[in-house]
Amino acid sequence: MGDHRLSAGWRAVLGGVLAGLAPSLGGPLLMLPALALLWSFAERTRWCAVWGLLAVLVSHAWLLSLHPLTWMGVPALLSLPVAISLWLSCGSCAGALLALWSLVLQRCRRWFPRWAPWWLALVLAVIWAWAELVLSGSPLFWIGVGGSTLPWDLPLAGLSRWFGSGGLVVVQLMWAWWICGLVEHRADNRRAANRRGLWIGFGSLLLAHGLGAVLLATTPPVTGALSMAVWQPAVPTRKKLDPEQQRQLPQAVLAALQGAEGEHVDALLAPEGLLPSRWRMPQGAPPVPLISGGFRWVQGQQRSALLLFSPGAERPDPLLDKHRLVPIGEWIPPLPGGLTAGLSAVGGLHPGEASRLFSVFDSPAAGAICYEIADGSALALATAEGAEWLLSIANLDPYPRQLQQQFLALAQLRAIESGRDLLSIANTGPTALISADGHVERLLPPMEAGLATVMVQRRETMSLYSWLVSKSR
Structure with a gap:
């Protein structure tokens, strides 16, 4: 040099x-x-x-x-x-x-x-x-x-x-x-x-x-726990919108719910963008709450969201809307007329609120949808506002394992920064639990469909980084 x-x-x-x-x-x-x-x-x-x-x-x-x-x-x-x-x-x-x-x-x-x-x-x-x-x-x-x-x-x-x-x-x-x-x-x-x-x-x-x-x-002490089932469907993104795949979706959801019912969990969690807008639970679904990525309409605007389907409820409860949209895939930048035609299979999505804080089962949590996991300050702020655990849902298909490794490393960093357990569920992986001390427990192998159960620890003590972020806003 x-x-x-x-x-x-x-x-x-x-x-x-x-x-x-x-x-x-x-x-x-x-x-x-x-x-x-x-x-x-x-x-x-x-x-x-x-x-x-x-x-x-x-x-x-x-x-x-x-x-x-x-x-x-x-x-x-x-x-x-x-x-x-x-x-x-x-x-x-x-x-x-x-x-x-x-x-x-x-x-x-x-x-x-x-x-x-x-x-x-x-x-x-x-x-x-x-x-x-x-x-x-x-x-x-x-x-x-x-x-x-x-x-x-x-x-x-x-x-x-x-x-x-x-x-x-x-x-x-x-x-x-x-x-x-x-x-x-x-x-x-x-x-x-x-x-x-x-x-x-x-x-x-x-x-x-x-x-x-x-x-x-010296991680923050545990104040409680949630028992969760996680579902990794491993549906190729390029085939997700095929009519045959859409016809098979209700049965796949039903099978995952039945598997979760036997494990006596608080809820079944599924990845980003799994369910279409106006989705209804299939007939005969077990009484297991489903927390899944999907789409919803808000005043004529479609959003990618984290949704809670409670047993017996006619409509899902929105928990969190995606704030950071993927250019081209979800959001089309301003371009000259005619250039945007046919560019996006999802298209026309609108961002939700910036806050990543939501609450489910009387447990406040912070959520990251897809590459919102890269924004540590947003999750740290939600932690300072009361989040007791972190949830990440994503769909990294058709990208290779190189991106999965990078994504998991970012999730690991978010868990350490905030002093919170982080549960990651993705369509093809990584599906893993990351403890507040950075330990990674892979729940399912990448690129393979499967169901797993996990215990997520809840914590309340705020990290110094979360406190600093809250004071800077």
């Missing part, structure tokens, strides 16, 4: 690829070298953009699994180009953001020449963390530095109980800056200063992991 034996261009390529692989293959073990490489050319805007472009293209390669898009109304000849364009657009956005970050660094050096190097690095790390938090609530789905920590480094992730994913971003960027400095100054004659920097860096590594481990070991 520092001796320039490897050119800035090659460092950008290597660092970007390592950063893209980190969420799936090594977490901080790959992310720290990737960020250290980035620091080595941080004032070279073009290569920062290349680093960001490659990082997202590699980490978000699952976007290519959108092809074929014919089920969404996209012509067959345009399907692959559209999928590639979406993938490249996400990478280009990341490249632009990294270029902007580099420009901010250059301006700070010019405007504040007396700033200590470590202080400048800290300011840039905080700016990066703030940007990731903003993106986590945007229409696009991002896997950033904070989300790449898990499942690889559970003790470090424990720090999120205090500082959220943004704190993990700052810590890793500062460690990477330290590594970059060690390499660049390894030939200096200031041995005492270098030795002091080495001890400070390693000391911070030990302190952060030790503190994180302590925080994980």
Whole structure:
């Protein structure tokens, strides 16, 4: 890095690829070298953009699994180009953001020449963390530095109980800056200063992991529990709207309810978007409450929602509406006339309220529908408002297991941040229970239909991160 034996261009390529692989293959073990490489050319805007472009293209390669898009109304000849364009657009956005970050660094050096190097690095790390938090609530789905920590480094992730994913971003960027400095100054004659920097860096590594481990070991006390059955139908999204599949749906729901009845659970939970609007329970359904993703109409607007079907009730009770809609798939951005025709198989959905708090069986909870799981601050706020457990429902088909792993890592981080158990139910997976200390219990294998039972612990004590989020609103 520092001796320039490897050119800035090659460092950008290597660092970007390592950063893209980190969420799936090594977490901080790959992310720290990737960020250290980035620091080595941080004032070279073009290569920062290349680093960001490659990082997202590699980490978000699952976007290519959108092809074929014919089920969404996209012509067959345009399907692959559209999928590639979406993938490249996400990478280009990341490249632009990294270029902007580099420009901010250059301006700070010019405007504040007396700033200590470590202080400048800290300011840039905080700016990066703030940007990731903003993106986590945007229409696009991002896997950033904070989300790449898990499942690889559970003790470090424990720090999120205090500082959220943004704190993990700052810590890793500062460690990477330290590594970059060690390499660049390894030939200096200031041995005492270098030795002091080495001890400070390693000391911070030990302190952060030790503190994180302590925080994980001191989870909020349990105040109660809910017994749930979870159903993973594993229905391919491209076939969900087929007439034959729709005819089979009532019997599939009935069979799942009958299976749950034998387990004596409080309710059966099903994934996002399973039931169409105006759905009615099939005749002869067992007296088991069904909590499922579906659709409902509100003043002429269709919403994706979490619905409660109580035994004997004629209509479902809406628990939560999806607030963060998927571009193209659920929500069409403003485009010139004619370009939106036939683009979406769901189409025309409208967002619900921003709050993620709901209540069921006299137990307040926080819900995330699909990639709302990326927005840790929204779930932390709901926890501060009284949520005792977290629920995530999703449909990640037709995406591969790479996305399931990234999704589960984000869910794991949300559980740790809030100090709450999180129950995840998805059409093809991941269906799992994540305890407040980050332990993951996979309930069903991915890509396979099945039914499982689980006990969700309820907790009331608020984490420091949830408190900080509540005070910032």
